[in-house]
Amino acid sequence: MLTRTDTEHCYHCGEVVPPGTSFSAVIGGESRPMCCPGCQAVARLIAGSGLESFYRLRTELNETAPPLPGENLFLAYDKPENCSDFVTGIEGSRVRAQLLLGGISCAACTWLIEKALGAHPGVSHANVNLSQQALTVEFDRAQLPVSELFQRLLALGYDPHPWQLSEGARLIGQEQRAALRELAVAGLAMMQVGMFGIALHAGDIQGIALEYRGLMRWVSLLIASVVVAYSARGFFRNAWNNLRHGRLVMDLPVALAIGLAYLASAWATVLNTGEVYFDSIAMFTFFLLLGRYMERQVRHREFLRQTDLQSLLPVASLRKDGDGWQTVPTRSISAGDVVLLRAGDTIPADGVLLDGGGAVDEAAFTGEHLPRSVAPGEQLSAGTVLRDGGGSLRVDCDAASSRLAAMLSMLSRGGDKPALARLADRVAARFVGAVLVIAAGVAAYWWHADSSRALWITLSVLVVSCPCALALATPAALTAATAQLRRRGLLLVGEDSLEALLRCRRVVFDKTGTLTRGELRRRETRTGGNTDEATALALAAALELRGRHPIAQAFSDITPVTGLEDVEVVPGRGIRARLNAQAVAIGSPAFVAETCPALPPAPTDPGHWVALASDRELLAWFALDDTLRTDAGDTVTALKARGLGVELLTGDPSDAGPRLVRELGLDAARIGASPEQKLDHIHQLQAAGTPVAMVGDGLNDAPVLAAADCAFAVNQATDLAKSQADAILLGHSLAPLDEAFAMAGRCRRIIRQNMAWALSYNALAVPLAAAGWIPPWAAAVGMSASSLLVVLNSLRLRHR
Amino acid sequence: MDSLYILIPIAVVFCAVAIKLLLWAIDSGQYDDLDKEAWRILMDDDEAQPREGSDRD
Numbered sequence: 020m021l022t023r024t025d026t027e028h029c030y031h032c033g034e035v036v037p038p039g040t041s042f043s044a045v046i047g048g049e050s051r052p053m054c055c056p057g058c059q060a061v062a063r064l065i066a067g068s069g070l071e072s073f074y075r076l077r078t079e080l081n082e083t084a085p086p087l088p089g090e091n092l093f094l095a096y097d098k099p100e101n102c103s104d105f106v107t108g109i110e111g112s113r114v115r116a117q118l119l120l121g122g123i124s125c126a127a128c129t130w131l132i133e134k135a136l137g138a139h140p141g142v143s144h145a146n147v148n149l150s151q152q153a154l155t156v157e158f159d160r161a162q163l164p165v166s167e168l169f170q171r172l173l174a175l176g177y178d179p180h181p182w183q184l185s186e187g188a189r190l191i192g193q194e195q196r197a198a199l200r201e202l203a204v205a206g207l208a209m210m211q212v213g214m215f216g217i218a219l220h221a222g223d224i225q226g227i228a229l230e231y232r233g234l235m236r237w238v239s240l241l242i243a244s245v246v247v248a249y250s251a252r253g254f255f256r257n258a259w260n261n262l263r264h265g266r267l268v269m270d271l272p273v274a275l276a277i278g279l280a281y282l283a284s285a286w287a288t289v290l291n292t293g294e295v296y297f298d299s300i301a302m303f304t305f306f307l308l309l310g311r312y313m314e315r316q317v318r319h320r321e322f323l324r325q326t327d328l329q330s331l332l333p334v335a336s337l338r339k340d341g342d343g344w345q346t347v348p349t350r351s352i353s354a355g356d357v358v359l360l361r362a363g364d365t366i367p368a369d370g371v372l373l374d375g376g377g378a379v380d381e382a383a384f385t386g387e388h389l390p391r392s393v394a395p396g397e398q399l400s401a402g403t404v405l406r407d408g409g410g411s412l413r414v415d416c417d418a419a420s421s422r423l424a425a426m427l428s429m430l431s432r433g434g435d436k437p438a439l440a441r442l443a444d445r446v447a448a449r450f451v452g453a454v455l456v457i458a459a460g461v462a463a464y465w466w467h468a469d470s471s472r473a474l475w476i477t478l479s480v481l482v483v484s485c486p487c488a489l490a491l492a493t494p495a496a497l498t499a500a501t502a503q504l505r506r507r508g509l510l511l512v513g514e515d516s517l518e519a520l521l522r523c524r525r526v527v528f529d530k531t532g533t534l535t536r537g538e539l540r541r542r543e544t545r546t547g548g549n550t551d552e553a554t555a556l557a558l559a560a561a562l563e564l565r566g567r568h569p570i571a572q573a574f575s576d577i578t579p580v581t582g583l584e585d586v587e588v589v590p591g592r593g594i595r596a597r598l599n600a601q602a603v604a605i606g607s608p609a610f611v612a613e614t615c616p617a618l619p620p621a622p623t624d625p626g627h628w629v630a631l632a633s634d635r636e637l638l639a640w641f642a643l644d645d646t647l648r649t650d651a652g653d654t655v656t657a658l659k660a661r662g663l664g665v666e667l668l669t670g671d672p673s674d675a676g677p678r679l680v681r682e683l684g685l686d687a688a689r690i691g692a693s694p695e696q697k698l699d700h701i702h703q704l705q706a707a708g709t710p711v712a713m714v715g716d717g718l719n720d721a722p723v724l725a726a727a728d729c730a731f732a733v734n735q736a737t738d739l740a741k742s743q744a745d746a747i748l749l750g751h752s753l754a755p756l757d758e759a760f761a762m763a764g765r766c767r768r769i770i771r772q773n774m775a776w777a778l779s780y781n782a783l784a785v786p787l788a789a790a791g792w793i794p795p796w797a798a799a800v801g802m803s804a805s806s807l808l809v810v811l812n813s814l815r816l817r818h819r
Numbered sequence: 820m821d822s823l824y825i826l827i828p829i830a831v832v833f834c835a836v837a838i839k840l841l842l843w844a845i846d847s848g849q850y851d852d853l854d855k856e857a858w859r860i861l862m863d864d865d866e867a868q869p870r871e872g873s874d875r876d
Binding site: 147204 | 850
């Protein structure tokens with residue numbers, strides 16, 4: 020475990036500053052430590068533009084900034100035809116662009132982005148929407164090319180993506196506004212009707228002239244008509260649509276209560292007799308709409324981030340045209356083209372490597388974090404990343420038939436979640452039946468006993484049994500639980516995720532990037548006898564300084580020696596150089612043996628062994644491992660203590676999987692599974708009657724996440740994985756997982772208490788109403804008080 | 820008490836105007852981002868120049 024006192028944390032992103040580095044930026048007159056060149060560049064840019072009060076305003080730490088690419092990757096966007104789907108013309112060269120931004124953590128980010136962009140003379144208007152994490156910017160493309168706009172956002176540490184205004188996203192925006200309109204009308208109407216309601220109830224108690232009672236009833240009727248016809252129409256529509264298909268949902272008693280209370284009150288107003296319930300109608304509608312609005316707000320935010328094939332591929336690629344290379348948009352590449360690959364590129368299409376070579380990171384498909392060395396003639400897949408090396412690729416199929424596209428289409432196959440009957444709807448079905456039976460009985464009895472009172476007493480039974488508290492019982496508790504979990508670092512997206520979580524008996528973890536951080540770390544150093552460890556490490560660090568391979572990261576915390584000459588990086592294999600007229604090499608055993616023929620065989624212990632040798636002798640063996648998340652062990656232990664099975668499901672075929680099983684005490688493991696096999700495994704578990712919660716991060720996990728009963732994505736997950744998840748971990752920690760299970764249990768308890776209260780209130784009130792003993796003011800107060808009790812009870816979830 | 824016959828309709832008209840204004844504000848996008856607006860009051864517009872050693876947290 021880390022102790023916070025003796026390690027420095029990056030002022031920008033809060034990560035631990037690796038010892039031996041000296042990145043810093045002057046902020047607020049003081050030099051602040053930085054963890055990497057990326058954060059340093061961003062912090063210096065912010066301070067240098069006079070925007071450093073950003074650091075005072077922010078409430079969350081920033082994400083770690085990746086180093087800026089040496090060249091502008093967005094040049095293809097400068098041609099208008101390449102960006103027509105997110106840049107629209109206003110007049111002349113003035114345009115409006117819509118972008119989604121990654122890395123926005125709090126309101127101060129929106130301030131920073133708006134200020135920094137607004138300072139450019141070409142920008143006339145910039146607005147960041149924090150809920151949607153979207154930027155709308157109006158600018159002159161003659162003064163500020165589109166690629167330059169992207170580059171500026173990147174330099175501030177945010178990750179811009181074109182926002183393709185899909186039909187779905189547009190509809191959601193409209194839906195959200197329509198919901199807010201209904202809520203606004205219901206809210207203002209509730210205040211008006213409530214005002215008259217107080218006068219009418221007071222009149223019932225102390226007496227009121229019939230003339231004024233009539234006036235207030237008529238005005239209330241007018242306003243309540245607007246509420247019922249406009250704000251409450253969604254309940255009627257939903258209840259009717261479900262009823263037609265034979266389903267009894269919670270909206271049915273809600274619609275019945277609103278409709279009947281309204282009709283009875285209107286009837287009483289016209290005939291100037293009986294009771295009116297206009298205030299209860301307006302208040303009930305408003306509270307229900309408010310709960311639904313807040314519930315929807317959370318879900319819609321993530322919907323906008325849904326990924327399509329295009330956003331997983333690079334914007335532009337270099338295609339061979341005659342003798343030269345030309346930058347073209349990736350989407351215009353088709354089978355038969357030859358494209359140039361350079362180190363760091365995402366491979367734009369499936370194809371065969373013609374020449375060159377290097378190391379390809381195929382984590383997207385295999386979950387294996389160590390790149391694979393490739394040589395000419397080998398097949399490469401779109402969406403994988405060339406870590407080092409380079410070459411040219413002959414494209415052999417269109418984007419639509421690539422392996423990546425096939426994986427995306429698996430989403431629709433895996434995407435049907437097990438149907439979950441919601442507790443509220445199950446209760447609603449019985450409730451509606453019971454109320455209707457009781458009302459019929461009451462009507463029959465009074466018809467014989469006193470036919471003049473039969474109608475009014477039957478109506479009062481229906482109104483008093485108004486399921487206000489019952490309808491609020493579930494959404495109020497879920498909203499409170501969602502808010503509390505969000506503060507603890509877990510964003511719930513799925514509607515039913517908490518209920519689904521309670522059923523899960525097994526938690527399945529992906530390995531790389533989920534249980535581990537997806538970064539290599541030195542586990543062990545074995546020196547060759549004539550060297551000490553510090554010298555070997557310093558030399559290794561100096562050699563790896565030039566590498567772009569993930570192995571280089573494992574040495575980034577060491578101060579390198581100086582004086583290396585003739586450094587040669589051999590893609591996918593290793594690095595060699597000369598130090599004091601002596602040849603040295605680091606890399607795979609086979610590669611190092613070329614420099615040092617006397618190299619002994621690699622240790623047989625598990626792990627990834629890297630050799631360091633001079634031309635005469637072995638200097639050291641380094642065993643590298645993926646870093647386990649600091650709280651992975653605690654989380655697994657806590658989950659097992661809840662009686663859950665914890666399992667590993669990974670695409671990585673190496674022995675790292677079994678070792679992890681032993682280290683963490685996992686119950687089972689499936690090693691080296693392809694994305695298809697992963698999906699099958701989840702289906703098998705489900706077929707055996709075990710509901711499954713899945714935790715994952717990668718592209719290859721997305722179909723599995725979609726199929727699991729409840730899916731979690733870690734914060735660093737790909738957008739695609741996030742879009743399939745029911746919940747997203749917001750920090751670096753796995754601990755909120757366990758809290759989610761605890762919260763789901765507490766939430767269910769609260770929902771049950773709420774329902775018990777609502778049902779017993781009805782059990783008490785209905786007989787009294789059936790006997791004709793409940794005056795309307797008592798019914799109104801009772802209904803409001805029981806709803807309020809439910810809301811207050813739910814708020815208890817926010818404590819502790 | 821006859822004044823009620825004037826005052827109540829006036830109140831209803833006010834309510835209608837308030838609803839109209841609110842709907843206009845919603846349609847013009849002023850409620851699209853409820854997360855940011857709460858913070859905006861804390862963010863000054865006129866801090867273009869770095870201040871000397873004044874901010875420490």
